[in-house]
Amino acid sequence: xxxxxxxxxxxxxxxxxxxxxxxxxxxxxxxxxxxxxxxxxxxxxxxxxxxxxxxxxxxxxxxxxxxxxxxxxxxxxxxxxxxxxxxxxxxxxxxxxxxxxxxxxxxxxxxxxxxxxxxxxxxxxxxxxxxxxxxxxxxxxxxxxx
Numbered sequence: 001x002x003x004x005x006x007x008x009x010x011x012x013x014x015x016x017x018x019x020x021x022x023x024x025x026x027x028x029x030x031x032x033x034x035x036x037x038x039x040x041x042x043x044x045x046x047x048x049x050x051x052x053x054x055x056x057x058x059x060x061x062x063x064x065x066x067x068x069x070x071x072x073x074x075x076x077x078x079x080x081x082x083x084x085x086x087x088x089x090x091x092x093x094x095x096x097x098x099x100x101x102x103x104x105x106x107x108x109x110x111x112x113x114x115x116x117x118x119x120x121x122x123x124x125x126x127x128x129x130x131x132x133x134x135x136x137x138x139x140x141x142x143x144x145x146x
Contacts, residue, residue, distance in 0.1 A: 005140040006078020009114050012139060014106050018076035020067050021101040024059045024094055032063045043096075059094040064131055067102040068120050072137055076104060077116070080140025088120060088133025099125040104135070114138055 007016075022028075029043045041048035042058050049057040065088055072081050094100055100122050108117040115136055122131035 005080040005142075007076065007139060008141055009109060009111050009116065009139050012077060012106055012109055012116050014109060016076055016106040017103060018071045019101055019103045020070050020075070021099060022067060023099040024063070024096055026096065028063065029057070029059055029096065032060050036060075036062070038062075054093055054095070057096040059096065059098070061090045061094075064090070064094050064100055064102075064122060065133075067100070067122070068104065068133075068135060071102060071104045072118075072135065076106070077137060077139035082138045084115065084136040084138055086120075086133065086135040088131055090131055092124070092128050092130045094122075094124060094130050100130060102131070107134070114141060 033039050033044050038060055040060070042052060042054070043060050046057055049055070068086060069083060072083055073079070102120070102122045104118045104120050106116050107119050110116070115138055118135050118137060120131070120133045120135055121129060124130050
């Protein structure tokens, strides 16, 4: 039996895109805090968050950014891909119950190094940009499926 793999370097094209959307729930934010040990009060305590400049709970930035891994590992290139580097900045907060859409787009392909570069971004349900960045990925190879 051969493993199922995503797109190889030869199958990727500059301009390929993938998207993932998620509404930030109470469960997501509390599970993220528990898994990572990041119990910052801003995402986990409504009364604390009300007293901040945000006025309400803000999702962990890394929770939002982690959806890039979903796209790379599950959609583009997909199964067998490995993130080599990620660089991003948060441009606006993501609040509890916001729906974010994260996107990635292939910007460059280096067949000799078996690496592809991607732009990454995120927007909320209002169309506001919440995350901008880039990443470098090693797509799966045919050998990974053997």
